[in-house]
Amino acid sequence: MNQSAPSLDTRAARIVALDTLDVRFPTSRELDGSDAMNPDPDYSAACVTLRTNHPDLCGHGFVFTIGRGNDVQKAALDALSEHVAGLSVDAVVNDLGGFARRLTGDSQLRWLGPEKGVMHMAIGAVVNAAWDLAARLAGKPLWRYIAELSPEEIVAAIDFRYLSDALTRDEALAILRAAVPHRQQRIEQLLAEGYPAYTTSPGWLGYSDEKMQRLAREAVADGFRTIKLKVGLDAADDVRRCRLARETVGPDIAIAIDANQRWDVPDAIAWLKQLIAFDIAWIEEPTSPDDILGHAAIRRAVAPMPISTGEHTHNRVMFKQLFQAGAVDLVQIDAARVGGVNENLAILLLAAKFGVRVFPHAGGVGLCELVQHLAMADFVAITGRKEDRAIEFVDHLHEHFIDPVVIREGRYIAPTAPGFSAEMKQTSLRDYAFPQGVAWQTDSGA
Amino acid sequence: MNQSAPSLDTRAARIVALDTLDVRFPTSRELDGSDAMNPDPDYSAACVTLRTNHPDLCGHGFVFTIGRGNDVQKAALDALSEHVAGLSVDAVVNDLGGFARRLTGDSQLRWLGPEKGVMHMAIGAVVNAAWDLAARLAGKPLWRYIAELSPEEIVAAIDFRYLSDALTRDEALAILRAAVPHRQQRIEQLLAEGYPAYTTSPGWLGYSDEKMQRLAREAVADGFRTIKLKVGLDAADDVRRCRLARETVGPDIAIAIDANQRWDVPDAIAWLKQLIAFDIAWIEEPTSPDDILGHAAIRRAVAPMPISTGEHTHNRVMFKQLFQAGAVDLVQIDAARVGGVNENLAILLLAAKFGVRVFPHAGGVGLCELVQHLAMADFVAITGRKEDRAIEFVDHLHEHFIDPVVIREGRYIAPTAPGFSAEMKQTSLRDYAFPQGVAWQTDSGA
Numbered sequence: 001m002n003q004s005a006p007s008l009d010t011r012a013a014r015i016v017a018l019d020t021l022d023v024r025f026p027t028s029r030e031l032d033g034s035d036a037m038n039p040d041p042d043y044s045a046a047c048v049t050l051r052t053n054h055p056d057l058c059g060h061g062f063v064f065t066i067g068r069g070n071d072v073q074k075a076a077l078d079a080l081s082e083h084v085a086g087l088s089v090d091a092v093v094n095d096l097g098g099f100a101r102r103l104t105g106d107s108q109l110r111w112l113g114p115e116k117g118v119m120h121m122a123i124g125a126v127v128n129a130a131w132d133l134a135a136r137l138a139g140k141p142l143w144r145y146i147a148e149l150s151p152e153e154i155v156a157a158i159d160f161r162y163l164s165d166a167l168t169r170d171e172a173l174a175i176l177r178a179a180v181p182h183r184q185q186r187i188e189q190l191l192a193e194g195y196p197a198y199t200t201s202p203g204w205l206g207y208s209d210e211k212m213q214r215l216a217r218e219a220v221a222d223g224f225r226t227i228k229l230k231v232g233l234d235a236a237d238d239v240r241r242c243r244l245a246r247e248t249v250g251p252d253i254a255i256a257i258d259a260n261q262r263w264d265v266p267d268a269i270a271w272l273k274q275l276i277a278f279d280i281a282w283i284e285e286p287t288s289p290d291d292i293l294g295h296a297a298i299r300r301a302v303a304p305m306p307i308s309t310g311e312h313t314h315n316r317v318m319f320k321q322l323f324q325a326g327a328v329d330l331v332q333i334d335a336a337r338v339g340g341v342n343e344n345l346a347i348l349l350l351a352a353k354f355g356v357r358v359f360p361h362a363g364g365v366g367l368c369e370l371v372q373h374l375a376m377a378d379f380v381a382i383t384g385r386k387e388d389r390a391i392e393f394v395d396h397l398h399e400h401f402i403d404p405v406v407i408r409e410g411r412y413i414a415p416t417a418p419g420f421s422a423e424m425k426q427t428s429l430r431d432y433a434f435p436q437g438v439a440w441q442t443d444s445g446a
Numbered sequence: 447m448n449q450s451a452p453s454l455d456t457r458a459a460r461i462v463a464l465d466t467l468d469v470r471f472p473t474s475r476e477l478d479g480s481d482a483m484n485p486d487p488d489y490s491a492a493c494v495t496l497r498t499n500h501p502d503l504c505g506h507g508f509v510f511t512i513g514r515g516n517d518v519q520k521a522a523l524d525a526l527s528e529h530v531a532g533l534s535v536d537a538v539v540n541d542l543g544g545f546a547r548r549l550t551g552d553s554q555l556r557w558l559g560p561e562k563g564v565m566h567m568a569i570g571a572v573v574n575a576a577w578d579l580a581a582r583l584a585g586k587p588l589w590r591y592i593a594e595l596s597p598e599e600i601v602a603a604i605d606f607r608y609l610s611d612a613l614t615r616d617e618a619l620a621i622l623r624a625a626v627p628h629r630q631q632r633i634e635q636l637l638a639e640g641y642p643a644y645t646t647s648p649g650w651l652g653y654s655d656e657k658m659q660r661l662a663r664e665a666v667a668d669g670f671r672t673i674k675l676k677v678g679l680d681a682a683d684d685v686r687r688c689r690l691a692r693e694t695v696g697p698d699i700a701i702a703i704d705a706n707q708r709w710d711v712p713d714a715i716a717w718l719k720q721l722i723a724f725d726i727a728w729i730e731e732p733t734s735p736d737d738i739l740g741h742a743a744i745r746r747a748v749a750p751m752p753i754s755t756g757e758h759t760h761n762r763v764m765f766k767q768l769f770q771a772g773a774v775d776l777v778q779i780d781a782a783r784v785g786g787v788n789e790n791l792a793i794l795l796l797a798a799k800f801g802v803r804v805f806p807h808a809g810g811v812g813l814c815e816l817v818q819h820l821a822m823a824d825f826v827a828i829t830g831r832k833e834d835r836a837i838e839f840v841d842h843l844h845e846h847f848i849d850p851v852v853i854r855e856g857r858y859i860a861p862t863a864p865g866f867s868a869e870m871k872q873t874s875l876r877d878y879a880f881p882q883g884v885a886w887q888t889d890s891g892a
Binding site for chain 2: 037038039042066068072073076106107109111112113114115116119121161162163164165261264265287291292293294297314315321324
């Protein structure tokens with residue numbers, strides 16, 4: 001599809017179909033994504049396209065999964081078809097809040113969550129596809145499209161239900177309005193400087209010590225100021241790997257660790273006390289993503305080691321409580337877990353109000369492409385902060401995207417093509433479609 | 447299928463297939479299930495059968511939904527097929543804990559939750575079907591099958607991951623062992639007395655005041671000691687309906703109310719203060735089921751009105767926190783929301799440890815049939831308490847079940863047929879299959 005803004009009369013444009021596709025990459029053959037909870041992921045995407053009656057105008061989104069169950073996600077996307085088919089494109093892009101509430105507010109579908117799991121992720125992907133459509137129509141990359149909406153337009157996109165004890169519409173408006181005078185200067189700054197990245201590439205559990213050290217050295221040489229190691233399978237291994245990593249990168253590079261939900265609360269506390277000596281930047285997902293009080297207990301017990309979670313936090317109500325409980329020092333957001341751009345804007349505003357830094361989750365397939373837009377919109381329109389935070393980066397599977405991320409000197413370069421960078425190449429969609437694509441014909445895969 | 451215990455040699459029995467069916471009842475045509483969040487439910491079940499190579503031996507389970515999305519639940523059930531096809535029946539029924547962990551522990555499927563939403567409910571239904579199979583093989587109703595397992599067998603079925611800061615395996619064992627000497631006497635007591643029920647039948651929002659009062663009078667005449675009213679659409683209406691209900695049933699009948707997640711925290715507090723005068727037995731689901739801290743805040747603000755939630759609480763980690771935070775005075779459990787009997791046993795043991803009463807959620811289609819077994823197993827093998835609690839009852843759709851609940855004088859009569867009472871009649875499955883059944887041919891339904 002044409003990446004430039006379609007120059008067409010969209011007044012009569014309608015969404016004619018919601019197309020879906022099950023796409024899987026056989027990454028488990030290489031162990032590149034191995035961690036303590038996910039030993040053999042096949043990075044996958046349940047893709048959705050909002051197709052219009054204009055051949056050059058589509059909106060793209062996807063749910064990221066790690067293999068089995070991608071077909072269930074596709075079924076959930078298909079179930080939303082009746083809510084979007086026939087809608088006027090203008091009506092959708094001019095009321096993205098109403099569009100999202102049309103999906104999250106379906107009382108029958110809501111029973112399947114509410115606002116969590118398969119159904120909520122499907123809604124998020126369709127909502128993201130609508131934002132992609134809106135940004136393409138406006139001829140802007142999504143980060144800039146959001147950052148140039150009025151504060152009133154942004155809050156209109158947000159569902160404040162269940163948030164008013166922590167963040168009201170008026171408080172959100174005040175945060176957004178305070179940023180308005182700085183927007184233009186921040187846009188220029190972002191285009192000139194990029195946004196800090198950190199890398200998880202050295203740290204997968206399947207790697208040897210030597211490979212980890214080599215990749216850590218390369219990461220520093222490439223300009224990254226933070227690296228992340230996966231932990232949680234064996235405490236002695238983790239002590240050794242953290243020591244080796246610290247020796248390898250020296251005292252000035254931040255080292256984060258990620259347990260991918262491996263521990264119970266008492267185990268997390270005992271394990272992490274052994275790693276305090278290595279000046280850990282943060283411990284990510286020490287326990288169940290649902291365990292708000294557990295994160296708070298761990299944080300109290302291993303202070304000053306910073307605690308974080310968020311990539312599996314399923315909606316804004318859970319983020320609200322993480323902040324209210326003082327359970328985290330920083331959070332991840334994920335572009336394809338919650339109910340789309342709208343809910344992530346709510347989460348970013350909550351984080352801003354509570355003064356919690358955001359280090360977006362990425363990697364997998366396409367998560368870097370998506371989440372960069374949210375972090376950059378946050379910088380311009382919400383917090384004005386970027387040098388005290390960073391977006392995760394994994395150098396993996398970007399070749400399948402039409403508008404892949406660009407990393408230079410350890411920083412994400414701001415995208416300039418219109419849209420949400422979510423569209424995959426037709427050849428990739430064809431070759432990795434599951435199970436019929438050629439990538440799945442050569443052997444049995446998982 | 448034969449309801450008596452199949453007398454066959456099961457040593458060679460294997461599960462040969464996981465059969466699924468989308469079954470929907472057009473209940474929205476009557477508004478019988480209307481509440482503040484669910485105006486037009488079509489009570490539905492995504493049914494699963496563990497079929498074996500013995501024609502008389504099957505295990506039945508289902509996910510309850512309220513209409514749209516039941517096909518997504520069916521797809522999630524189908525995704526579990528590869529985990530069960532070919533398994534030995536003996537191996538499954540002798541290690542129901544391992545069977546459940548085989549499903550919840552699939553790291554790729556786990557990404558779709560973890561342990562929440564569509565995928566977790568599907569796992570729960572398959573796990574429940576395995577318990578049905580086990581109880582049928584043993585020739586016992588499920589409540590009795592559980593109640594006659596050893597404490598060691600019960601804890602072996604439970605996944606204590608993420609619970610150890612609140613309930614250890616040893617603590618659970620101690621609770622179960624303390625009940626062992628009383629089991630036989632409690633079984634006899636249960637068979638003689640039944641288990642208290644309460645009824646929601648008078649309280650749907652779609653009903654007129656006159657219909658509500660008439661049904662409330664009938665409920666009292668039928669022996670119910672607690673009724674429940676739906677609230678949350680209009681405060682003045684709720685004040686009037688609570689006053690009318692109190693005038694109708696007098697001071698000795700408990701009146702509970704249920705807001706079905708309608709309010710934000712500040713709204714809940716303001717609204718409920720208007721209803722304190724009517725001596726409310728509990729307010730159920732005042733806000734988002736995810737909002738543990740919100741429930742705690744509401745509870746502090748409207749004391750002594752008892753607070754409850756649970757029918758949408760998605761797993762044991764959330765129940766753990768409701769108890770740790772002192773967020774609730776009592777909880778609902780739901781037999782078809784969490785990861786099956788195993789996880790409900792964990793939740794019942796947590797509730798016992800924290801001294802929180804359980805009022806199981808039922809209604810919909812088949813939820814009464816299922817959850818009675820869990821409440822009765824709790825009475826015999828865990829708490830020994832039943833007169834200070836009650837199981838919800840709605841007199842609806844029971845005619846579709848082969849072993850329907852029996853209510854007498856406001857009490858559930860203990861089932862005696864082998865199994866989990868989950869099996870629907872073949873005629874019902876045929877007529878209400880969606881969209882091909884005759885019930886969906888006569889008009890367009892929803």
